[in-house]
Amino acid sequence: MTMTTYAVSHLEKLEAEAIFVLREVAAQFHRSALLFSGGKDSIVLSHLSKKAFQPAPIPYPFLHIDTGHNFPETIVFRDDLIKHLGVHLIVGSVQASIDAGRVIEEKGRNASRNYLQTTTLLDTIRELNLDAAIGGGRRDEEKARAKERFFSHRNEFGQWDPKNQRPELWDLYNGRRHHGEHFRVFPLSNWTELDIWQYILQENIPIPCIYFAHRRRCILRNGVLLAYSEFLTLNDADKETLAERLVRCRTVGDMTCTGLVESTASTVEDIIREVAASRSSERVSRADDLRSDSAMEDRKREGYF
Amino acid sequence: MSDQTPPEMDLLRFTTAGSVDDGKSTLIGRLMYDTKTIFQDQLDSLQRLAVQRGETLNLALLTDGLRAEREQGITIDVAYRYFSTPHRKFIIADTPGHIQYTRNMVTGASTANLAIILIDARNGVIEQTHRHIFIASLLGIPHFIICINKMDLVEFREDVYERIKDDLKGFVAKLSIPDITFIPISALLGDNVVNPSVNMPWYKGPALLYTLENINITSDENLVDCRFPVQYVIRPRNDQYHDYRGYAGKISGGIFKPGDKVKILPSNLSSEITSIESPSGPVTEAFPPMSVVMQLQDDIDISRGDMIVREHNQPNVSQDIDLMICWMSSTPLQPMQTYILRHTTKETKAMVRNLYYKLDINTLHRIENVPDLGLNEIGRISVRTAQPLFYDSYRRNRATGSIILIDERTNETVGAGMIRD
Numbered sequence: 001m002t003m004t005t006y007a008v009s010h011l012e013k014l015e016a017e018a019i020f021v022l023r024e025v026a027a028q029f030h031r032s033a034l035l036f037s038g039g040k041d042s043i044v045l046s047h048l049s050k051k052a053f054q055p056a057p058i059p060y061p062f063l064h065i066d067t068g069h070n071f072p073e074t075i076v077f078r079d080d081l082i083k084h085l086g087v088h089l090i091v092g093s094v095q096a097s098i099d100a101g102r103v104i105e106e107k108g109r110n111a112s113r114n115y116l117q118t119t120t121l122l123d124t125i126r127e128l129n130l131d132a133a134i135g136g137g138r139r140d141e142e143k144a145r146a147k148e149r150f151f152s153h154r155n156e157f158g159q160w161d162p163k164n165q166r167p168e169l170w171d172l173y174n175g176r177r178h179h180g181e182h183f184r185v186f187p188l189s190n191w192t193e194l195d196i197w198q199y200i201l202q203e204n205i206p207i208p209c210i211y212f213a214h215r216r217r218c219i220l221r222n223g224v225l226l227a228y229s230e231f232l233t234l235n236d237a238d239k240e241t242l243a244e245r246l247v248r249c250r251t252v253g254d255m256t257c258t259g260l261v262e263s264t265a266s267t268v269e270d271i272i273r274e275v276a277a278s279r280s281s282e283r284v285s286r287a288d289d290l291r292s293d294s295a296m297e298d299r300k301r302e303g304y305f
Numbered sequence: 306m307s308d309q310t311p312p313e314m315d316l317l318r319f320t321t322a323g324s325v326d327d328g329k330s331t332l333i334g335r336l337m338y339d340t341k342t343i344f345q346d347q348l349d350s351l352q353r354l355a356v357q358r359g360e361t362l363n364l365a366l367l368t369d370g371l372r373a374e375r376e377q378g379i380t381i382d383v384a385y386r387y388f389s390t391p392h393r394k395f396i397i398a399d400t401p402g403h404i405q406y407t408r409n410m411v412t413g414a415s416t417a418n419l420a421i422i423l424i425d426a427r428n429g430v431i432e433q434t435h436r437h438i439f440i441a442s443l444l445g446i447p448h449f450i451i452c453i454n455k456m457d458l459v460e461f462r463e464d465v466y467e468r469i470k471d472d473l474k475g476f477v478a479k480l481s482i483p484d485i486t487f488i489p490i491s492a493l494l495g496d497n498v499v500n501p502s503v504n505m506p507w508y509k510g511p512a513l514l515y516t517l518e519n520i521n522i523t524s525d526e527n528l529v530d531c532r533f534p535v536q537y538v539i540r541p542r543n544d545q546y547h548d549y550r551g552y553a554g555k556i557s558g559g560i561f562k563p564g565d566k567v568k569i570l571p572s573n574l575s576s577e578i579t580s581i582e583s584p585s586g587p588v589t590e591a592f593p594p595m596s597v598v599m600q601l602q603d604d605i606d607i608s609r610g611d612m613i614v615r616e617h618n619q620p621n622v623s624q625d626i627d628l629m630i631c632w633m634s635s636t637p638l639q640p641m642q643t644y645i646l647r648h649t650t651k652e653t654k655a656m657v658r659n660l661y662y663k664l665d666i667n668t669l670h671r672i673e674n675v676p677d678l679g680l681n682e683i684g685r686i687s688v689r690t691a692q693p694l695f696y697d698s699y700r701r702n703r704a705t706g707s708i709i710l711i712d713e714r715t716n717e718t719v720g721a722g723m724i725r726d
Binding site for chain 2: 005006007008009010012013014015016017019020023024026027048051052053054055056057139140146147162163165166167168169170171172174176177178189190192194195
């Protein structure tokens with residue numbers, strides 16, 4: 001006689017939890033959108049969204065906050081995926097926010113549009129009258145994110161108050177809100193970077209080619225490898241470090257602050273091996289997080305992703 | 306960590322409780338450090354902070370995520386931490402040891418399979434130890450590990466360990482805890498955390514990490530009482546799936562199979578399951594905690610908040626509910642007040658009818674004739690709901706036996722309730 005065991009693997013549990021949360025968004029909110037960056041986490045979210053509602057279409061549009069400083073490969077990938085999924089894409093443009101005088105572009109060598117995204121994001125949420133924005137944030141990414149709820153409340157100014165969050169018990173998610181307030185929802189809260197890659201492998205999910213090792217011209221600044229592009233302001237020290245290297249992206253974001261890692265990984269299996277053996281967290285390559293010890297918390301309080 | 310995780314790797318959620326200086330954060334730091342989960346850059350950032358403060362490296366800082374926490378050296382809110390071994394992935398709900406303790410511990414405990422309770426070997430069992438064990442047992446955590454920490458400061462003496470074990474016996478017997486393990490450790494030095502201690506040869510049991518890796522959690526789910534709260538109705542409304550109706554949700558109990566005769570609550574209509582779809586396609590069985598979509602034989606009006614069950618095993622159906630409640634708001638709970646009650650996927654209004662007593666959670670004594678229930682207090686109440694709930698006792702099923710109360714004016718979650726037998 002064979003014994004049936006009713007065991008569920010860790011990836012199945014994480015998948016079931018994320019799908020439950022996505023369906024809860026569809027049930028509790030009227031106007032939601034999925035924040036799509038073209039990075040691996042938002043790609044996994046779009047895959048889970050498809051699974052959560054099939055055979056019906058995904059019941060929310062995708063929203064890309066576009067700094068204009070993209071890896072071109074990401075945009076090509078984004079447009080293909082949107083077409084494949086049949087979802088509506090809304091683009092919130094940081095350039096438009098700059099042109100309208102809503103934000104002022106940073107100046108100098110370390111200038112980045114990463115910080116300007118918050119204004120564009122909050123303006124777009126207001127314009128679209130969104131009551132929920134689904135994001136790919138994970139608690140293992142960063143210490144401020146470790147404090148996030150699945151359903152994270154934002155006041156009418158879009159701000160997060162980490163010291164006064166609603167308690168979140170069992171799987172009873174409270175998305176009740178007043179007019180003008182919204183929620184950020186993080187279905188991947190309990191996933192780690194390694195879980196994401198194992199799931200991408202298991203589900204055979206396509207990802208942008210920049211996640212795999214490729215030759216690219218880079219500069220080395222403050223210990224972070226940055227892709228050379230017209231969006232960077234180089235000084236003489238930067239120019240000296242300019243060289244072609246074999247690299248890949250560990251995260252994908254704005255080109256001016258997304259660091260690259262030297263790697264020979266050409267398959268998802270290679271990446272899993274690399275991540276499992278890695279002695280540094282994925283945020284180490286993000287120049288935006290290295291600005292200060294509480295850089296992420298400060299940005300999140302103001303309404304960042 | 307292995308290169309390729311075997312597919313049978315599972316997931317265990319645990320919560321940690323201890324008084325302020327019991328070394329809880331040090332233990333978590335130790336587990337993460339020794340399983341190589343702490344990354345070099347995170348360690349560097351801790352080192353920078355230590356130098357800046359003129360202190361030695363403090364692993365506790367790893368779990369304090371907010372600036373205010375690091376500045377004040379306290380933990381404000383539940384923090385979630387992750388580590389894994391080749392056998393298991395672990396999620397730690399790390400809860401603070403002082404202000405708003407009960408509220409945060411209840412939150413962390415609500416989803417945990419296991420509780421680690423820390424006791425300082427020098428101080429032995431104190432009032433807070435009772436409180437931590439009681440809350441964890443009230444929240445129905447099936448497995449307990451009592452870590453008697455700082456054994457290095459009592460010369461690793463067996464008699465100290467045995468005396469603390471004895472002191473707890475009487476209290477533990479009053480609660481229903483299915484599985485309890487005692488381990489003498491030194492979180493600071495690593496004794497019996499990941500590696501067996503050479504300083505305590507008298508302790509014959511396994512180290513903490515081995516215990517965490519090997520505790521059997523598959524029998525924790527209720528596989529007997531079939532409960533499927535409908536979360537969302539999938540209706541494509543296109544030509545290809547013109548008449549498709551799929552009922553999406555998470556299995557809260559029991560094992561469902563295509564062909565099962567089922568009853569739908571509250572309509573009491575009967576039907577039969579024609580198919581069950583998991584995220585990866587059709588399945589022949591569905592059980593907790595799977596998220597699935599069911600299709601039924603008959604075209605019945607079913608919406609969010611309804612429950613699909615088996616004909617011969619039905620939950621309680623009532624508008625009068627008897628609860629243990631933990632209060633989480635600075636505005637006290639008072640009899641005759643109304644709240645929004647959320648239970649499974651259902652939301653309804655509820656009025657507090659009676660406040661029978663509140664508990665002194667250190668002694669477990671009942672205090673009767675109280676006017677209200679304040680922040681972090683636990684009491685027994687009864688509520689009358691606008692619509693009937695389909696429920697089991699919390700002891701029988703944590704998913705169908707739990708509720709939250711929401712303040713209608715502020716929309717805050719103010720109470721966590723466990724339905725009594």
